[in-house]
Amino acid sequence: MIGPGITIRGTIAGDEDLQVEGRIEGAVQITRDLLVAEGARVAATVEAAAVTVRGRLLGDVAAGDGVVVESGAVLVGNVTTSRLVVADGAHFKGRVQMDFEVPGADAPRASSTNRRR
Amino acid sequence: MASTVIGSSITVDGEITGAESLVVQGAVKGRIAIAENLFVENSATVEADIEAASVEVGGEVTGNVTATTRVEIKAEGRMVGDVRSPRIHIADGALFKGSIDMDVER
Amino acid sequence: MASKAATTIAAGTVVAGRIEGAEDIDLLGRIEGSVHLKGALRIDEKARADADLEVTRLEIRGILVGNATATDTIELLGTARVIGDLVAPRIIVREGARFRGLLDMGDAPDEDDAPRPAQARRPAPTPARTPTRPAATPPRTAPAARPARPATARPEGEDAGEEP
Numbered sequence: 001m002i003g004p005g006i007t008i009r010g011t012i013a014g015d016e017d018l019q020v021e022g023r024i025e026g027a028v029q030i031t032r033d034l035l036v037a038e039g040a041r042v043a044a045t046v047e048a049a050a051v052t053v054r055g056r057l058l059g060d061v062a063a064g065d066g067v068v069v070e071s072g073a074v075l076v077g078n079v080t081t082s083r084l085v086v087a088d089g090a091h092f093k094g095r096v097q098m099d100f101e102v103p104g105a106d107a108p109r110a111s112s113t114n115r116r117r
Numbered sequence: 118m119a120s121t122v123i124g125s126s127i128t129v130d131g132e133i134t135g136a137e138s139l140v141v142q143g144a145v146k147g148r149i150a151i152a153e154n155l156f157v158e159n160s161a162t163v164e165a166d167i168e169a170a171s172v173e174v175g176g177e178v179t180g181n182v183t184a185t186t187r188v189e190i191k192a193e194g195r196m197v198g199d200v201r202s203p204r205i206h207i208a209d210g211a212l213f214k215g216s217i218d219m220d221v222e223r
Numbered sequence: 224m225a226s227k228a229a230t231t232i233a234a235g236t237v238v239a240g241r242i243e244g245a246e247d248i249d250l251l252g253r254i255e256g257s258v259h260l261k262g263a264l265r266i267d268e269k270a271r272a273d274a275d276l277e278v279t280r281l282e283i284r285g286i287l288v289g290n291a292t293a294t295d296t297i298e299l300l301g302t303a304r305v306i307g308d309l310v311a312p313r314i315i316v317r318e319g320a321r322f323r324g325l326l327d328m329g330d331a332p333d334e335d336d337a338p339r340p341a342q343a344r345r346p347a348p349t350p351a352r353t354p355t356r357p358a359a360t361p362p363r364t365a366p367a368a369r370p371a372r373p374a375t376a377r378p379e380g381e382d383a384g385e386e387p
Contacts, residue, residue, distance in 0.1 A: 132237075
């Protein structure tokens with residue numbers, strides 16, 4: 001847990017859930033879940049299992065278990081995940097990549113790595 | 118089954134095809150090919166070749182019409198085009214310009 | 224989904240081409256091409272649009288392959304399957320929706336402002352501020368006063384796995 005008065009510049013890695021209430025600049029690489037609490041400011045690339053944003057997260061996110069952006073939160077960055085929730089009142093800007101098929105989809109401008117014949 | 122309805126503020130430039138009946142209140146330009154019945158209402162403008170089971174014209178149709186059951190041009194209807202249909206009814210007051218071919222199997 | 228709009232494209236109907244209008248459309252069938260609508264387009268769970276959309280509001284429960292811009296809101300409900308770029312001042316993605324593409328609500332509100340969820344309605348990006356770096360703040364003196372929380376940050380290269 002990174003308290004509200006703490007600023008960390010660098011990489012945070014580990015095998016535990018991480019709750020950020022302060023500021024991070026750099027990278028987060030954890031095998032469990034990240035919570036960016038309300039008031040927190042994270043400017044970092046993030047790899048985690050699941051990511052929940054209540055504060056502000058600027059950076060690309062890879063979260064295999066899912067990403068939730070709650071109302072009032074901000075996520076600016078590209079997201080690769082299996083599951084995404086953007087609440088009413090959240091702010092989101094970025095590319096989203098989720099692995100799923102749509103029959104006969106010929107994605108006009110979005111990149112489509114899974115093209116089914 | 119439910120109908121497709123093209124409302125009065127809608128214009129379609131293209132083709133409408135399908136299994137259901139079609140009610141046109143707006144504008145369609147292109148082609149209509151449906152399995153069921155076409156209703157061109159008073160506010161509608163259709164510039165298209167039409168294939169349908171039946172066609173009822175209460176608005177404006179420009180194009181050739183092929184119907185498998187019947188065509189009706191109502192008193193408010195205006196049609197320019199050729200009609201192929203086993204039955205046709207043109208109401209008093211309707212405007213029609215084109216040919217009629219009823220030599221179609223009923 | 225109860226159909227409330229005057230314009231409905233029934234489940235077995237395909238409209239291919241350009242659709243324009245100033246009323247809501249309920250899509251239960253298929254659209255191919257483009258839609259320019261002053262109104263709401265609702266894509267039903269079994270429906271599909273392979274089209275570029277410019278609408279006021281967009282509610283997706285089915286399949287969209289194409290780019291969409293809304294002046295008001297885009298909402299992806301749980302059964303939505305969308306591939307394409309979505310641009311609107313307000314975008315909601317519900318649990319279960321599947322999406323691939325750009326999701327653009329414009330540049331983030333300035334950090335110093337309180338988040339303004341219902342107010343950011345400008346589709347055009349705000350000028351100047353780059354949102355990628357938090358505003359510089361004076362260094363805080365707190366860190367040393369928290370003995371109960373071991374610092375989890377460390378120089379790159381080491382692994383620690385401390386509890387947060």
